[in-house]
Every structure is written in structure tokens, then in C-alpha cells.
Amino acid sequence: MREYAPRQYTFSDAAHLLRRAGFAGGVSEVEALQRLGPSLAVERLLYASTDDNTADNPFDLNALFLERQNGSKANIDANAGLSGWWVHRLAHTSQPLKEKLALFWHGHFATEAQKVENAFAMQQQNELFRQKGLGRFSDLVLEMAKNPAMLRYLDNNRNVKGKPNENFARELMELFTLGVHGGYTERDVQESARAFTGWTFQTGNPNKPEENGRFTNPTFVFNKKNFDDGAKTYLGASGNFGGEDVVRIVTAHPSTPKFIITKLWKFFVSDTIPSSDLAELTALWNSSGGEIAVLLRAIFKSEVFYAKANRFALIKSPAEYAIGMLRSSQSRLAPEQSLGIFNAMRVMGQTLFQPPNVKGWDGGSDWVSDTTLLNRLNLAGAVTQRKLPAQLQKDQAAPPTVLTLPIGSSLSETIELLGKTYLGEQPDGALLRTMQLYADGKNTPEVARGLAYLVLASPQYHLA
Amino acid sequence: MKRRDFLKTSFVTLAASAGMPGFLERTARAAGSERGKILVVLQLSGGNDGLNTLVPYSNGAYYAARPVIAVSKKEVLPLSGDFGFHPALKPWMGLWDSGELAVVQGVGYPNPNRSHFESMAIWHSADPLARETEGWIGKLADRWGDPFCATNFGSTTPLALRSSEVILPSIDSVDRFQLKLEPKLDAAYRELLAQPVEGYSDKGKTELLRKNLVQTLGNTARVQKSLAKYKAGAAYPKSGFASNLRDVARLIAADVGLRVYYVSLGGFDTHAGQPEDHPKLLETLSSAVSAFRSDLTAQGRADDVLMLGFSEFGRRLTENASAGTDHGKAGVMFAIGKGVKGGLHGAAPDLEKLDDGDPRFTTDFRGVYSEALDGWLGVPSREVFGKESFAALGYLLR
Structure with a gap:
């Protein structure tokens, strides 16, 4: 895609970038990006520092839980604490693109706290979006398939040999990778559900902290005796597949880049992706192994991102x-x-x-x-x-x-x-x-x- | 100029410029505020398990397939020799006994889709091929030419209430449904909205937003003006669903001119732990509906309201290992009101002739919609559903 190279990178150019790649910003923040110019501004936004300047976040789940344990009436419950924690980050982060992308992935791998009923698991999943959100898409999908909040949310902790639960297997294709018209069958749902049998998690005692005073984060567990080791046919391939195989096969399917790139475009650029841009970004997906940072870099540096028709063209969330x-x-x-x-x-x-x-x-x-x-x-x-x-x-x-x-x-x-x-x-x-x-x-x-x-x-x- | 005059003028200006093309012109011709028939659609989101709602308690295949989650013969509230309600539907027995509750069995559509979103879109657009992008109530609004003839309860408007010409309103709470600003700023803001957008921003979308804002302010004025008339006629249980129905009763009592109300209750996707979750949902549903029904009587409007309940699909016959059920096909619908011919309608699916493990549909849901349109709202259903026609099931009194 052609890079944006204006004679002068204006304040409104930089403001457009920050509205899309972040959540807008103060005049000085926009001016700082403007001084960097269209290419370095994007590098600055993509720069993966672990410090996002929100170490002073007043919402500490562990502290909130301990407070409740000690009998004092905490005035904020866990889910409210979780919400306050993210709003604080969104409002104060020095890494706005990471937060914007975390929100994108939260909407993509949508998980409801109300069903998961474990604020630690929800926070753990949310941190993954920040840590892995710019990396390879297939890695992120595998993380999600093993993520306790997701396993609970889509009932995969109840998915066992002989009595498969199809909930996760279906949404993996319909909503997370291929898209509903991405070319899979009911049979693929049933077969891949079997591949995820035995994938579950364990939690620490949510009511009792460990000796070190911290509550244990839930962890992924592969329960081999509940795993269906039989032969499966999935998206045209056959073998004694397990969950890793299914993730590998489904993320390598050509419908996946199309579905994800189109969704990224709708979120960051405009309602419809031109077919030439889709083709170029698909090529980038293939050469980078589906690395999200590579795609976002190309999008945010492109001329089309700054086109007049794409300014003020998205309804704000x-x-x-x-x-x-x-x-x-x-x-x-x-x-x-x-x-x-x-x-x-x-x-x-x-x-x-x-x-x-x-x-x-x-x-x-x-x-x-x-x-x-x-x-x-x-x-x-x-x-x-x-x-x-x-x-x-x-x-x-x-x-x-x-x-x-x-x-x-x-x-x-x-x-x-x-x-x-x-x-x-x-x-x-x-x-x-x-x-x-x-x-x-x-x-x-x-x-x-x-x-x-x-x-x-x-x-x-x-x-x- | 007095403030009231200013507002009056700006509303005229707003109305004149709000023009969704051709739309307001028809509004002028639309029916006035005569007391018409009202339809309340109740959406059970997530795929309600029809078989544990209307239990086939004489059927061995049902008990064989559901050793853990079946509703035992002893617990069932019998409606006939073969079928009975889940005990959590007890608040509905009064309606059943007075002949105001119809249950339609085996409801679905050709080539069933087990995706929540695809199937919901099919019910919303009334197009089993999912090619239609307009909602069936949105099309009604087009026909009536009234952007305030129907409303959803909730924060976002579902496909059912959208057409290419209109996004019908969503109200999350009638008390909050107002904008309050000090008069000078209020007037300035209305003045801003009265002027078409020009300048740097993408004209299409900004104009769309402006028109929506204009319409929103108009709708809030209409609702707030009439709310004072309501006096509660029943005690509602505590749930979001019940307070939505209470708001519906308030708007009906106030005669704001809305003809279709759309209220949803979620959580029916019972893949696991169904014996704990499903009864709670049915209880929430039936107790709220029963309070709403009493309130309508108190408001003197019980004769004018038909409730129609549906879910995007039923669930599989055989329970899964998690004491739950996966996505299935045919389900049940229900209709409640004084205009209803109480009883069981449609044919129950044969539990020994399944479609890939699921009850097969016997009644097309569009037939149920059609009867409500033709027989209740007085709108020829073919104007909404096109050429395909469906014989009336007879769940409405003639």
C-alpha cells in the first residue's frame, strides 16, 4: 500500500491517527506525534514498552479481595474493581494503541464476566490481549483456546470424551477465525469439539488467598482421561487431532486472514475494505505469519488511511x-x-x-x-x-x-x-x-x- | 420570543429538515392516536429449550434422552394428557385456565441454522435464506410511515426494528429518556441540530448522526409529555425484564401511539447446568408477564394487547455431559392476550424422527407472525413477507 508522505504532516493528520490508533489525546500529545511525522508516529504508537505509566492504578483486585476476607466491608466489589481498573488504564495509559487493540480483541474474543464469575480470570485474559495482541494471530488463538475465562465462558471445561460440548468449537470457526460463511460444516463443528475434549482449567480457592497473601490465577489443565484420542476429519484434513492441531489448521485456512483483516479495517479505518487493500494486506499476513503489528503498521502508514473519505467516517464507540x-x-x-x-x-x-x-x-x-x-x-x-x-x-x-x-x-x-x-x-x-x-x-x-x-x-x- | 415559542418553531424547523426522504410525508398520513391494537414481542435470547418449557411428559423418548435434566411427570403442570408446563411457569396457569394463553409447538423454518446470530437474523428479517437485510417490524414502520410506531427496550436497536429507511428507537428506561439542559443551552443545541452539516467532516455520516439526534429529541419529548398519566396497577417482580414490561405498561397507559413493543430476556443458552439456570429464567419470564397482564387490566387496556414470545431455536433432544443442551432446531412460541384462542397449536415434533438429533419443525414461524399481522395489527402480511403466504394457525380468536 502506498505510504502517506504529505508535504506537511498537519495537526489534524496527527489527531486523526490518534483518534483511530488510540482514544484521541490532549493538544500536546497530538503535537508530539505531529513532530514525529507519519512514519515515526506509528512506530511510537507500536513501540512495545511494558510500562504504560499506570502503575498507580488504584484498583487492585487482590487488595479488594483481601479486604473482603479480613471482614472489612469493601465498598467496591470484584467486578466493579475490574471495570474501574480498565477505565483507569484507558484514560491514563501512555500506550494508547495497546489499549485500543485490547478493546478490539475483547470484542473479538468476547467473554462475559457475568458467566465467568471470576474477576481474576477476566483480568488475566485482558492482560493477554495487551501482551499478545500485536503478535501472531495463531498464537493469540491458541492462548484463547487455553484461556480459563474462555474455557469457562464457552463451556469447554464441560467438554469431555463421549459427550462433547460444541460451544467453543463452533464459535472458534464462526466468530474467531473463519467467519460464518468461511466454508465449514456442522461436521467440522462436531469433529473439532472432540479435539478439544479434556481442555479445562483449575482455579485457586477464590475465597482463600495462598500463603503469600495472593490469590492464585486460574490455569489451563489438559485432562488426558477426558480426551477423545480417536481419528477426526477437520476442514478436509484427517488425523487423531488435538486442540493444537485444530487451531493450527483453522488459522492457516484462507478464510481466516480475510475475516480478521476485514474486521481490523472496519475497526480502524472504514466500513468497507477495498479489494486491492485486502489483497495487499493478505499478502503481508502470509509473509509475516499473520503478525498483527505488521498489518497495523501498514494500515496506519498508508495513504488510504488518511484519505479524506476516511476522516470522521466511523461512528465512535x-x-x-x-x-x-x-x-x-x-x-x-x-x-x-x-x-x-x-x-x-x-x-x-x-x-x-x-x-x-x-x-x-x-x-x-x-x-x-x-x-x-x-x-x-x-x-x-x-x-x-x-x-x-x-x-x-x-x-x-x-x-x-x-x-x-x-x-x-x-x-x-x-x-x-x-x-x-x-x-x-x-x-x-x-x-x-x-x-x-x-x-x-x-x-x-x-x-x-x-x-x-x-x-x-x-x-x-x-x-x- | 418566549422559550415555548422558540421551541415550537425549532421543532417545526427540525421536522422539516429531519426528512428521511418520503418518510415524513407519509407520517402526515399515518393513523392518529386512536386506541389501536398493540403487539408486544418477547424475545428469549440464546435458544430456549422448548422441550423443557412445554414438556412431553408421556413421551418415553424424551425421558430416555434426558436422564439428568428431564422434568419429571410428577413436577409437570399438565396442560393435556401428553404435554405440561415446566413448574417454573406456574404464574402462567391462571392465564392458561382462562384461555388466554396459546402455545405453538414445533416452530422453526426450512434449512435450520444452529448459529445464534444467523438464526436470530432469520427470525428478525423473517427470511430463512438470510438475504433480507431489513427487519419485519422495521418494514411495518415503513408501511405506516411512522418512525415512532414501535420501540425496542434496551440500549441498541435489533435488526427486527431496522429498515433501510428507519432505525426505530430503543429505550432503556423511560425515566432516563430525557435530555436536561439549562434553557439557553438547550435552545442553542436544538438550533445547531436544525442546520445541515457542512464543512470538513464526511457529510454522509455526520448528517445521519444529526438526523438521528433530531429524531431522538423529538421522541423524548413525546414520551415525557404523556408519562404523568400512569398509576401502577400491579406489583412487578424485581428484574430488568420486569421493569422493561412495567415501562411498556406506562407507555401503553399514556397512549403515546406506539403499536409494537419489543422486549428481550437473555440467558437461554443453557449448554451447562440447565437444571439450575433454566427454571430461574422461566420464572423471571412468567412472573413478569403475569404482573404486566394484571397491570394492563388495571389500565383498562387488556383487550388491546397481544404478546408474542419466541426464541431463535430450540435445543437438542439429548442432553450433553454438562447437564445442559446444545443448539437445536424447532422450539415453541407462545401468544398471550384476550384475543388469543387458548390451548396448544401446531403439531408437536416426533421425537423419534429427528433431524440430526434435533426436533424437526412442523410450523413455519412466519405463519405465526402472519396471523399477528393479518388478524391483530390489520396489516396484510404479504406486504411484509412478500409472495410467500402461510395459512393461519388459528391461535387468534376470530
Whole structure:
């Protein structure tokens, strides 16, 4: 794909990159990427440091559990702790692409905390998305097949010789690799279910910490006596296959790169991938052994990624909408604020660790409904208006967060700053006219809050 | 200009510019607010096990295939000599006895699909070939020309309530269904939305968002205006599903003009531990529906409401090793209301003539939908389902 090589890499170019490869950012963060230019900016985002600058995360599951053990009434339960932990990371990380990709994989290998009923297992799975999300896709699939949260979620811990449980085997093909029209049969479901028999996990005692004071993370167990060692035919190949073989065969099937690349494109670039780009990215997939970093590097450096038609072309997810406005304002969240943002995202249609089902979030126009839009507007109102409507004050969904807003020395400077901060562009057209009419020549903090609302609630701001 | 006048004018402006082409023009012709018949669709997501809902308690094949999870003859609430309800459906026995509950057996469609998502899409679009991209209620909305004739409960609108012309609303809670801003900012924001988007951003999507925002504000105004009229007529059990039905009762009592309501209850994907989970789900379902039914009587609207329940598929006859059941084919539907001819309808699947281990369907679900359209909502079903026609099962009173 042709690389993007503009004469001048603009602020709005860099803002576009950060909106897509991360969750937007403050003016200084965008300017830092702008200075690097289109190629180094992508390398910076892909740079795999283990430190994401969130060591101060106030949500420590182990501590929360210990507190409960010691009889003190912890005011945050495990699942809320898990949610706060991720919101804190999303809002403060210095590795935004890793978090964005973790959210992508969470939606892809969708797993619901409510069924798993083990916050440690959910956190362990989530960390895998960060650690392995940029690597080879086949490695990630194998990790997921052996992941305790996934094994529990799709009932593979109950999948035993003689009485196979097909849940994981089916979704592995339909949703994780080939796609529903990817060319497999009911027979392939049944045969591969047999290959995963005996794949299960063990947990530590969730109510009792180990001697070192830590709760044990659940671990994968291969229970050989429950494994069906018989011959199987799977996607045209035959053998006494086990789970590893199935993962190897299914990830090498040509439908897999097509399905995954198309999904990445929809998440990061636009609704439809042109066939020439699909072909080039498939070639890259094949030459790199399906390495996700290689694909993302090519996508984010390409000219087509920056094409005019692909700017403001994706409907923001609730995470992009809520986390984006916080990051652009460079807000620091107190623990109760992180929980407030989690709730705000929930009523906008995206509950972290609780996707609607195993298919994850469909995204796109699915984010749009009366209720989700209304809850977006109410969030924008809550974070910009000091006086919350009485109704919202009682409502858990309204986070007790108020954005720090940029105010210029003149009204026009304030309008310019608000546009630059939240849209990466100057407000124009109807938005500019309405802002000017509303301000009526005044440049007070009160007016700035109203102006910020108009930007955050504007049709433009709902798009990335 | 007084605030009220300002709002009035901006609503006119909004309506004029909200134009989904050809749509609002038809809205003008659409039926007014006369008390019409109302359909409440209840979706049981995940694949409800029909065989443990309507239990074939005289059938040896049923007990042979389900040594662990079968509902014993002793526990069944008998409806006939061969079939009975799961005991968790006890709250429904009153409705059954008064002849207001119809159960349709063996419901499915040709070439069954065992994927949740494919099968759900088939039920939503009423197209077994899954080629149709519009929902059956979305098409109704097109025909009525009213973007507020039906609503979903929940945060996102399912395919059933979408068409190429309209995304019908989703309401998660009627109390929260409002935007509150101080008047000056509220007015400015409505003014912003009244103007088409121009400038740098992709016009198509931004315009789509703007139109949706305009429609949202219009819908919230319509709902909030009428809510005060409701006085609770029944005590509802505590569940999200029950509070959704309570909201439906409030909107029906307030006569907001909605003709179809869509409410979902999830969790029916009982691959494991079915004896613990499935009864809880059936209890949640039946107790909420029964409270809703009492409330409708208190509101004086019981005669006007038909409830129609479905799930995307039934489950396999033979239980698995995890005391659960895997995805199957034919399932059961139910219809509840004073307009219903109570009893069992359709033919029960032959449990000794299975389709790859699953009960075979005997009744096409589109026939059940059709009867509700023709016989209840008064919409010729062929306008929604096209050429294919289905004989009425007779679960509605003539």
C-alpha cells in the first residue's frame, strides 16, 4: 500500500491517527506525534514498552479481595474493581494503541464476566490481549483456546470424551477465525469439539488467598482421561487431532486472514475494505505469519488511511466517545470517577467485560439508538455543566467528573482551542455559527462550558 | 420570543429538515392516536429449550434422552394428557385456565441454522435464506410511515426494528429518556441540530448522526409529555425484564401511539447446568408477564394487547455431559392476550424422527407472525413477507 508522505504532516493528520490508533489525546500529545511525522508516529504508537505509566492504578483486585476476607466491608466489589481498573488504564495509559487493540480483541474474543464469575480470570485474559495482541494471530488463538475465562465462558471445561460440548468449537470457526460463511460444516463443528475434549482449567480457592497473601490465577489443565484420542476429519484434513492441531489448521485456512483483516479495517479505518487493500494486506499476513503489528503498521502508514473519505467516517464507540473527551482534556480520574465513566459507557451500549454476547459489539450504526445517543448527550452535559440536572445527580450513570476546559484570551481563541482540543479541527459551518450566537461576544468560564457542550454534543464529535 | 415559542418553531424547523426522504410525508398520513391494537414481542435470547418449557411428559423418548435434566411427570403442570408446563411457569396457569394463553409447538423454518446470530437474523428479517437485510417490524414502520410506531427496550436497536429507511428507537428506561439542559443551552443545541452539516467532516455520516439526534429529541419529548398519566396497577417482580414490561405498561397507559413493543430476556443458552439456570429464567419470564397482564387490566387496556414470545431455536433432544443442551432446531412460541384462542397449536415434533438429533419443525414461524399481522395489527402480511403466504394457525380468536 502506498505510504502517506504529505508535504506537511498537519495537526489534524496527527489527531486523526490518534483518534483511530488510540482514544484521541490532549493538544500536546497530538503535537508530539505531529513532530514525529507519519512514519515515526506509528512506530511510537507500536513501540512495545511494558510500562504504560499506570502503575498507580488504584484498583487492585487482590487488595479488594483481601479486604473482603479480613471482614472489612469493601465498598467496591470484584467486578466493579475490574471495570474501574480498565477505565483507569484507558484514560491514563501512555500506550494508547495497546489499549485500543485490547478493546478490539475483547470484542473479538468476547467473554462475559457475568458467566465467568471470576474477576481474576477476566483480568488475566485482558492482560493477554495487551501482551499478545500485536503478535501472531495463531498464537493469540491458541492462548484463547487455553484461556480459563474462555474455557469457562464457552463451556469447554464441560467438554469431555463421549459427550462433547460444541460451544467453543463452533464459535472458534464462526466468530474467531473463519467467519460464518468461511466454508465449514456442522461436521467440522462436531469433529473439532472432540479435539478439544479434556481442555479445562483449575482455579485457586477464590475465597482463600495462598500463603503469600495472593490469590492464585486460574490455569489451563489438559485432562488426558477426558480426551477423545480417536481419528477426526477437520476442514478436509484427517488425523487423531488435538486442540493444537485444530487451531493450527483453522488459522492457516484462507478464510481466516480475510475475516480478521476485514474486521481490523472496519475497526480502524472504514466500513468497507477495498479489494486491492485486502489483497495487499493478505499478502503481508502470509509473509509475516499473520503478525498483527505488521498489518497495523501498514494500515496506519498508508495513504488510504488518511484519505479524506476516511476522516470522521466511523461512528465512535462509547469508549471512544467517553475516554476520548477525558484524554483530550487531560483529566485525571479519581477512583469513583473511573466507575462513573464505566457506568456512562454501559448506558451508551458498551459495558466493559460484559459484551452483549459471544459475537461482541457489532459497532458502526449499531451504536446509534435514541437511548445511546441520549446518554451520550447527558454525559456531555454532565462533564461540562457544573450544575447537573436533579435527575442526573441521583443517577449512577452520571460521573462526578468535570472537564478542565481550555479558555483563550478572547472568544475566538476559546472557540479555536475547543475545536482543536476535541475535534482536531477548527469548528466551521453550523457549529461555528451556533457557538458564536450562543457566546454572544462573552468569553467567560460559564460560556466556555456551554461552548464545550455544543462541541461534544455536535454531530461531528460522534464520529472518529 | 418566549422559550415555548422558540421551541415550537425549532421543532417545526427540525421536522422539516429531519426528512428521511418520503418518510415524513407519509407520517402526515399515518393513523392518529386512536386506541389501536398493540403487539408486544418477547424475545428469549440464546435458544430456549422448548422441550423443557412445554414438556412431553408421556413421551418415553424424551425421558430416555434426558436422564439428568428431564422434568419429571410428577413436577409437570399438565396442560393435556401428553404435554405440561415446566413448574417454573406456574404464574402462567391462571392465564392458561382462562384461555388466554396459546402455545405453538414445533416452530422453526426450512434449512435450520444452529448459529445464534444467523438464526436470530432469520427470525428478525423473517427470511430463512438470510438475504433480507431489513427487519419485519422495521418494514411495518415503513408501511405506516411512522418512525415512532414501535420501540425496542434496551440500549441498541435489533435488526427486527431496522429498515433501510428507519432505525426505530430503543429505550432503556423511560425515566432516563430525557435530555436536561439549562434553557439557553438547550435552545442553542436544538438550533445547531436544525442546520445541515457542512464543512470538513464526511457529510454522509455526520448528517445521519444529526438526523438521528433530531429524531431522538423529538421522541423524548413525546414520551415525557404523556408519562404523568400512569398509576401502577400491579406489583412487578424485581428484574430488568420486569421493569422493561412495567415501562411498556406506562407507555401503553399514556397512549403515546406506539403499536409494537419489543422486549428481550437473555440467558437461554443453557449448554451447562440447565437444571439450575433454566427454571430461574422461566420464572423471571412468567412472573413478569403475569404482573404486566394484571397491570394492563388495571389500565383498562387488556383487550388491546397481544404478546408474542419466541426464541431463535430450540435445543437438542439429548442432553450433553454438562447437564445442559446444545443448539437445536424447532422450539415453541407462545401468544398471550384476550384475543388469543387458548390451548396448544401446531403439531408437536416426533421425537423419534429427528433431524440430526434435533426436533424437526412442523410450523413455519412466519405463519405465526402472519396471523399477528393479518388478524391483530390489520396489516396484510404479504406486504411484509412478500409472495410467500402461510395459512393461519388459528391461535387468534376470530
